Amino acid sequence: MNEATSFLQLVVTAMVPFILAAQGTMIAGRAGVFNVAQEGLMMLGASVGFLVSLKMGGNLVGLLVAALVGAAFGWFLGWVTTRFRLDQFVIGLALFFAATGIASLLYKVVIGVTLKPPLIDTLPDLEIPLLSSIPVVGTVLFTQDVMVYFAFLVSGLLYWMLYRTNLGLKLRSVGENPKAADSLGVSVARTRIWCSTAGGALMALAGAYLPMTYTGTYTEGIVAGRGWLAIALAFFGGWRPQYILAGSAFFAGMEVLALRVQVGGVDIPHQFISMLPYAATLLVMMFALRWASVPAFLGRNYDRESRH
Amino acid sequence: MTSVDETRREVREGASGPLLTMEGIRKTFGSVLALDGVDLTVGRSEVHGLLGGNGAGKTTLMNVLYGLYRPDSGSVVLDGSPVDIRDPRDAISHGIGMVHQNFLQVDTYTVTENVVLGTSLPSWPSLDLDDPAERIAELSKRFGLTVDPHAKVATLSVGLRQRVEILKALYRGAKVLVLDEPTTNLTPQEVDSLFGSLRAIVDEGMSVVFITHKIRETMAVCDALTVMRDGKRVGTVRRADTSASELATLMVGDDAAVGRVTEVVTAGMGAAAGTAATGAPARDLGDAPVRVSVRDLVVLGDHGVPATHGVSFDIRRGEVVGIAGVAGNGQVELAEAVAGVRALEKGAVEVDGEPLAGRPTAVWLESGVAYVPEDRHRDGILPSASIMENLVLGAQRSVRFRKGPFVDWKAARRHAEEAIRAYSVKASGPSAPAAALSGGNMQRVILARAFSHRPGFLILHNPTRGLDIPSTQFVYDRVREAAAEHSAVLLMSEDLDELTHLCDRVLVLYSGRIVGERTRGHYDQYELGHLMAGLEDTA
Amino acid sequence: MTTTATPPTTTAPAKPAGRRGTDLSWTVLSYALAVLLAFVVSGIVIAALGHSPVDAFRAILTTSFKSSFGFVETVQKWVPLVLLTLAFTIPLAAGKYNIGGEGQLLVGATAAAAVGIILKDAPMVVLLPLVLLVGVLAGGVYAWIAAWLMDRFGVNEILSTVLLNFVSFGIVDYVASEVWSDPAAGHPTTVPIGDGGLLPLVGTPPMHTGVVLAVLVCAATVVVMRRTVPGFELRAVGTNPRAAQVHGVRIGRVAVGSLVVGGALAGFAGAIEVAGVHGKLIEGMQSNYLLLGIIIGLIARGNALAVPFVAFGIAVLEVGASAMQRTADVPSEMVLIVEALILLFLLFSDVVGTRLRRSSR
Amino acid sequence: GGASGSDEGKGGAKQLKVAALFSGSATDADYNSLGLLALDAAKKDLKAETAHSESVPVPDAERVMKEYLADGYNVIWSHGSQYFEATSKLAKQNPNVTFIGEFDDKPKEPLKNLWVLDRNFHVAFYPIGILAGAATKSGKIGYVGGLSLPFSYSEVHAMNQALKDSGSSAKITPVWTGDFNEPAKAQQITTQLIGQGNDVIVGSLNLGMVGAFQATKGKSANVVVTAKYTDKSQFDPEHYATSTIYDFTKPLNDMITKIQGGTTSGYYPLGFDSGVSIQEPKNVDPAVAAKVDKAVADIKSGAITVEKNLTPIK
Numbered sequence A: 001m002n003e004a005t006s007f008l009q010l011v012v013t014a015m016v017p018f019i020l021a022a023q024g025t026m027i028a029g030r031a032g033v034f035n036v037a038q039e040g041l042m043m044l045g046a047s048v049g050f051l052v053s054l055k056m057g058g059n060l061v062g063l064l065v066a067a068l069v070g071a072a073f074g075w076f077l078g079w080v081t082t083r084f085r086l087d088q089f090v091i092g093l094a095l096f097f098a099a100t101g102i103a104s105l106l107y108k109v110v111i112g113v114t115l116k117p118p119l120i121d122t123l124p125d126l127e128i129p130l131l132s133s134i135p136v137v138g139t140v141l142f143t144q145d146v147m148v149y150f151a152f153l154v155s156g157l158l159y160w161m162l163y164r165t166n167l168g169l170k171l172r173s174v175g176e177n178p179k180a181a182d183s184l185g186v187s188v189a190r191t192r193i194w195c196s197t198a199g200g201a202l203m204a205l206a207g208a209y210l211p212m213t214y215t216g217t218y219t220e221g222i223v224a225g226r227g228w229l230a231i232a233l234a235f236f237g238g239w240r241p242q243y244i245l246a247g248s249a250f251f252a253g254m255e256v257l258a259l260r261v262q263v264g265g266v267d268i269p270h271q272f273i274s275m276l277p278y279a280a281t282l283l284v285m286m287f288a289l290r291w292a293s294v295p296a297f298l299g300r301n302y303d304r305e306s307r308h
Numbered sequence B: 001m002t003s004v005d006e007t008r009r010e011v012r013e014g015a016s017g018p019l020l021t022m023e024g025i026r027k028t029f030g031s032v033l034a035l036d037g038v039d040l041t042v043g044r045s046e047v048h049g050l051l052g053g054n055g056a057g058k059t060t061l062m063n064v065l066y067g068l069y070r071p072d073s074g075s076v077v078l079d080g081s082p083v084d085i086r087d088p089r090d091a092i093s094h095g096i097g098m099v100h101q102n103f104l105q106v107d108t109y110t111v112t113e114n115v116v117l118g119t120s121l122p123s124w125p126s127l128d129l130d131d132p133a134e135r136i137a138e139l140s141k142r143f144g145l146t147v148d149p150h151a152k153v154a155t156l157s158v159g160l161r162q163r164v165e166i167l168k169a170l171y172r173g174a175k176v177l178v179l180d181e182p183t184t185n186l187t188p189q190e191v192d193s194l195f196g197s198l199r200a201i202v203d204e205g206m207s208v209v210f211i212t213h214k215i216r217e218t219m220a221v222c223d224a225l226t227v228m229r230d231g232k233r234v235g236t237v238r239r240a241d242t243s244a245s246e247l248a249t250l251m252v253g254d255d256a257a258v259g260r261v262t263e264v265v266t267a268g269m270g271a272a273a274g275t276a277a278t279g280a281p282a283r284d285l286g287d288a289p290v291r292v293s294v295r296d297l298v299v300l301g302d303h304g305v306p307a308t309h310g311v312s313f314d315i316r317r318g319e320v321v322g323i324a325g326v327a328g329n330g331q332v333e334l335a336e337a338v339a340g341v342r343a344l345e346k347g348a349v350e351v352d353g354e355p356l357a358g359r360p361t362a363v364w365l366e367s368g369v370a371y372v373p374e375d376r377h378r379d380g381i382l383p384s385a386s387i388m389e390n391l392v393l394g395a396q397r398s399v400r401f402r403k404g405p406f407v408d409w410k411a412a413r414r415h416a417e418e419a420i421r422a423y424s425v426k427a428s429g430p431s432a433p434a435a436a437l438s439g440g441n442m443q444r445v446i447l448a449r450a451f452s453h454r455p456g457f458l459i460l461h462n463p464t465r466g467l468d469i470p471s472t473q474f475v476y477d478r479v480r481e482a483a484a485e486h487s488a489v490l491l492m493s494e495d496l497d498e499l500t501h502l503c504d505r506v507l508v509l510y511s512g513r514i515v516g517e518r519t520r521g522h523y524d525q526y527e528l529g530h531l532m533a534g535l536e537d538t539a
Numbered sequence C: 001m002t003t004t005a006t007p008p009t010t011t012a013p014a015k016p017a018g019r020r021g022t023d024l025s026w027t028v029l030s031y032a033l034a035v036l037l038a039f040v041v042s043g044i045v046i047a048a049l050g051h052s053p054v055d056a057f058r059a060i061l062t063t064s065f066k067s068s069f070g071f072v073e074t075v076q077k078w079v080p081l082v083l084l085t086l087a088f089t090i091p092l093a094a095g096k097y098n099i100g101g102e103g104q105l106l107v108g109a110t111a112a113a114a115v116g117i118i119l120k121d122a123p124m125v126v127l128l129p130l131v132l133l134v135g136v137l138a139g140g141v142y143a144w145i146a147a148w149l150m151d152r153f154g155v156n157e158i159l160s161t162v163l164l165n166f167v168s169f170g171i172v173d174y175v176a177s178e179v180w181s182d183p184a185a186g187h188p189t190t191v192p193i194g195d196g197g198l199l200p201l202v203g204t205p206p207m208h209t210g211v212v213l214a215v216l217v218c219a220a221t222v223v224v225m226r227r228t229v230p231g232f233e234l235r236a237v238g239t240n241p242r243a244a245q246v247h248g249v250r251i252g253r254v255a256v257g258s259l260v261v262g263g264a265l266a267g268f269a270g271a272i273e274v275a276g277v278h279g280k281l282i283e284g285m286q287s288n289y290l291l292l293g294i295i296i297g298l299i300a301r302g303n304a305l306a307v308p309f310v311a312f313g314i315a316v317l318e319v320g321a322s323a324m325q326r327t328a329d330v331p332s333e334m335v336l337i338v339e340a341l342i343l344l345f346l347l348f349s350d351v352v353g354t355r356l357r358r359s360s361r
Numbered sequence D: 001g002g003a004s005g006s007d008e009g010k011g012g013a014k015q016l017k018v019a020a021l022f023s024g025s026a027t028d029a030d031y032n033s034l035g036l037l038a039l040d041a042a043k044k045d046l047k048a049e050t051a052h053s054e055s056v057p058v059p060d061a062e063r064v065m066k067e068y069l070a071d072g073y074n075v076i077w078s079h080g081s082q083y084f085e086a087t088s089k090l091a092k093q094n095p096n097v098t099f100i101g102e103f104d105d106k107p108k109e110p111l112k113n114l115w116v117l118d119r120n121f122h123v124a125f126y127p128i129g130i131l132a133g134a135a136t137k138s139g140k141i142g143y144v145g146g147l148s149l150p151f152s153y154s155e156v157h158a159m160n161q162a163l164k165d166s167g168s169s170a171k172i173t174p175v176w177t178g179d180f181n182e183p184a185k186a187q188q189i190t191t192q193l194i195g196q197g198n199d200v201i202v203g204s205l206n207l208g209m210v211g212a213f214q215a216t217k218g219k220s221a222n223v224v225v226t227a228k229y230t231d232k233s234q235f236d237p238e239h240y241a242t243s244t245i246y247d248f249t250k251p252l253n254d255m256i257t258k259i260q261g262g263t264t265s266g267y268y269p270l271g272f273d274s275g276v277s278i279q280e281p282k283n284v285d286p287a288v289a290a291k292v293d294k295a296v297a298d299i300k301s302g303a304i305t306v307e308k309n310l311t312p313i314k
């Protein structure tokens, strides 16, 4: 395998948590629910995904349960912000705190102190027949683990759903003009709750992927700010699945490149190299006006009987 | 989903008796009693007018019917059977359609997308809009509601957007179509065409509830009408059995009150447009000097494209100049530009000889420009701030309300108390939050603020929109007063009656250009409508 | 159509004068109820984990008060909390979300430490004001980057401030491990700043006088917000930016200004941490002040008068948290859960309160 | 209140109350777990009353220690050199309490009530350097660190010394992830080091180490990996070479026993006879393992002195 191929393979792997968490943010946001609990939900996803895989044997079960737990959190956010119209930002932060706390607590309760941390198998690479034998592309894109395919598939599905289905038409209208949607019989609350639920599930999956590809075990620093970056990424991608996919490639590319620069022995203090991804993103944003739109009702609760 | 044809059949075959009955509807918002046991009966195949001053409860009643508001009590009977409408979905499934006062459209969607939104499509799960677009085209043709199904609604004029709203209801197979003040913003010609469509709709067996506060319109199109006042129904009459003056009395309460607010009521009372308000003869301004001069004004709209193309006019001391036009032809941009709120792309504005282009808004304010914006909730008030603070807004840096870096709240309070008295604002005091004020009282506060600047140039944009009759009269009186005190007044209104009533001169704005001018004594509303629609000036 | 994410302002609408008394008691009651419920629920969790809820809560609630030292620690923790809260709520009043308090604090601290180290022999009259001032300036400039990107290029401020936080981590790491690194510290830490740059201590146990400065900042904020022209304009932009603009307020400037002031306060917090608490720059000194600041701001609903009190409550909780783990052996993560529950119940009690109030009328 | 607790009961057989500060979760199976094990041993063996705080950020260390003081703890152990500053500061302020601080050097001015545990990480990295130099075929050795702290530099210097002493021409590439506990970055950077031809990876990370192993696990690459603190062979038995094993039980026991005996201050350097060992190398030539053993023996005997060089590497 040559250098470039292995570099790109690392990038593709690194994209997965960004894609999943940011698409989760996006799908909830397009319906108007601004979730800010990503960092916590990813921790929880990582912890639950690991523990379940360990105890029930099998990463797929782990991923599934993590998704369910994330979905429950997403559902809660959707429910209280539509049913009681509680402030989305506050609830989101509360959920972040709760999820972060529960994640570590669970690990402590289940595993406890040991010098031999239990391990799960990481996800195996699945070669897609035929496609995987294409030079470079085949290795980079088609010799990957199941979650890589899943992340790309989800992005494609979300794009198709948002712009090519009636469901998407309804969904987007809820984030753009909920009153109009409501007046046409689209259930604002139900749409928001579903989207928020799906978003929560994707965020938890993003977290669950980390132990299953990078460590084989849960560690406290495993999410390392990727949840917050997912929020930035949603804005960066203008809340559209296709740009978020591109943005994930950019974020992940920068993350891996920053390390590559060090390995290559470039004589810049490593602290500056580590700032590179963030500074580069800011630079790109200066020219992103064209695509950087935001759902009109993002973060705002809808009250049918209010006049605004 | 039922189609229009099925609806027609159902209605024809259905039992006789009224199509819709609402009984004892009561609705409160917090402590406000908006509807107090209102009854409404709408017959089959009729245009039923719902007439009342602003705040009478017309919209609220229809929102209850449409499932947007849950009533505290009351019942709805449709086609002989009681129905429970919990949300718009229920209403739609019962064949109720509503065109809202403020259009409820997703700006970024096309006409077709807006129309099909919320319906299920045969092409599930994918979104194939060819068939719906065809049906929309067909409906448009049938009811005289032509509109391009593929256009983005954001690019459409108000008149066309309204058609989209009606098409939404028709597409869903409405039996009862509610139109909430649909004529606002339409030219007289468009109003006629709308009325034509409404007749076509009832001819097909549907019924229409038509909300308005213009007596003339109800007389023109309704078969029957219900008059509301202060959240109560005050009467239901057949058009054939009533007269404009009887309706005026019902609306206002009693004859004596009608006397006090004659101007407002009579302005919208005439039996047909055009004949009513050709207005009094021209006022003699003598050789009053020019106070405001606007030259070659080019301003950009929100999307960066020019909204006005070289508008020029002068206003003399004490002159009231009106701008007529269908909303969306550059009014907002023009108003904001001459008020100093929106930057000028090109051109000049001089007030009392002082060039103001390029200066910050605060300088314009100091130079005597006062602006009463169209949307008072959005542009006019600080809702959670007190009346006192709202009155200070705009003058916070002037010496009147300032002591060094501090706001002189004592002076502000004195001023607020005075203003509340002088403008008869109904409020608990200067510290009451502006959000708690009714529309009319809010507008009084805004006027008080505008006038406390002793304006040399007063810009009013739709100043009476949403106000009840006494408040409208109050605004009219203030405008006259300002003119009498030699202010130059620019009045932009979508209400032709109001313009022809108050203005010495009316300019017509179309597509960002002044396309015509009429002076007092030469007003003809159809002619103005002709200009507003962008047709050649034939005079 | 608006294209920015501006959830409605959290500033509570002013209440008519007559109802103020009852509203205040409702507010206090709902806060008390929320805290109580949060403790009950987390108590159940703690018991389920096999620990003693009574011990746990005793630790949480009494650590700050049972010794003068605990109290001093709490007050010193209160300083960065209250400043970071204001760094969040002041821009919030103009409808802007400053999620960058962390970065602004760190950059302020870095600049303060730099001055304190470079001029370490300067006398206190010169050095101390300089250290604080430079911290304030640096924090302001750092926030200004985000404000400028927002104003000039329309870059969403949530995005830019979040990213700038990450950038600041690198800055601190670089300065503390390469530029003025203290090799003996065992952690990215700078050498100490000159003695002249340290805030004087008072009382026993000693408390740094930055506390006084923070109190002054709180008082000044209230006065500026309520009494001055810029404060008035800021509130105007917060309640209705369009109306403010129409009436001559330059909303772009106000928004930029509020972010810069917010950043300056966060930078001030950084400078005080350097000059009062650590005497140097330490990697990680931002702690979780950013998130706590946001939470405090939201609990206080942006009300500048309520901020210091809510911040104190959270400081008690935070100081109590580690005590809980020490004395009751409850995992420290439990505190996160308690805080989450308090937030949740607080919002819920609001809903319940509104309903009760409505039905009692 | 309890603030005066530390002033009373001078001398005599007072009840030992030992408090410890950990920088991360005690369930990390790494540095902090080692700390907790040592503390638990002290509790059992010495009948001490113990308490600990986990995940104490450096800036909070002073406050947390003060709380223990207020609660009457008389031995305070801050487990990690990042706490040393705060620890010696408090030691000066509280002469009646004994502190145990960790450091990577011999302190210039010893305090009367402060035990200094010098972790001497460089010592253990000399044999690692020997191993790396002997095991590498490409002549390229990757060192993965977290923060670029002096102790990390000393490790690289010690390895370089070992290479020089053994006549190896292999070259070390030191890289930093910026965080000892970020496994994903460790995985990415290790993968790239291997891609660059480095065939010995020397990890000096905490939780991040788990990620470094994932870069090799299941891959056929001819690479060996070394780790730090605990036996980490289960993370990748195929490529695992060895680890520098630390044990704080004995040092803590020793120091506390001395403290009980009245010796409240001292310098306790870690070394191959006090808490440090090199795990039996795997996946390398027996000859390589023998060289490592010899290096350890030479250090113990004093035949080799590993230079402690804390200066940055250029």
Ligand SMILES: Nc1ncnc2c1ncn2[C@@H]1O[C@H](COP(=O)(O)OP(=O)(O)OP(=O)(O)O)[C@@H](O)[C@H]1O
Pocket: A305, A306, A307, B029, B032, B033, B034, B052, B053, B054, B055, B056, B057, B058, B059, B060, B061, B101, B213, B466, B467
């Ligand atoms: N969503 C609401 N919240 C609070 N009060 C409301 C609401 N909607 C209507 N009201 C109040 O109910 C009353 C009736 O208002 P409504 O909008 O039905 O009047 P209207 O007859 O439609 O007037 P207009 O001619 O101005 O449209 C008014 O006092 C109004 O302030």
Ligand SMILES: Nc1ncnc2c1ncn2[C@@H]1O[C@H](COP(=O)(O)OP(=O)(O)OP(=O)(O)O)[C@@H](O)[C@H]1O
Pocket: A306, A307, B029, B030, B032, B054, B055, B056, B435, B436, B437, B438, B439, B440, B441, B442, B466, B467, B468, B471
């Ligand atoms: N959004 C709202 N929520 C709750 N109450 C409201 C709201 N808007 C208005 N109100 C209340 O409704 C009342 C009537 O408002 P509205 O603007 O319709 O008055 P109105 O009947 O039209 O009076 P006016 O004659 O002054 O125009 C006000 O007193 C106000 O307190």
Ligand SMILES: [Mg+2]
Pocket: B054, B055, B438, B439, B440, B466, B467, B468
């Ligand atoms: Mg009204």
Ligand SMILES: [Mg+2]
Pocket: B058, B059, B060, B101, B180
């Ligand atoms: Mg209405």
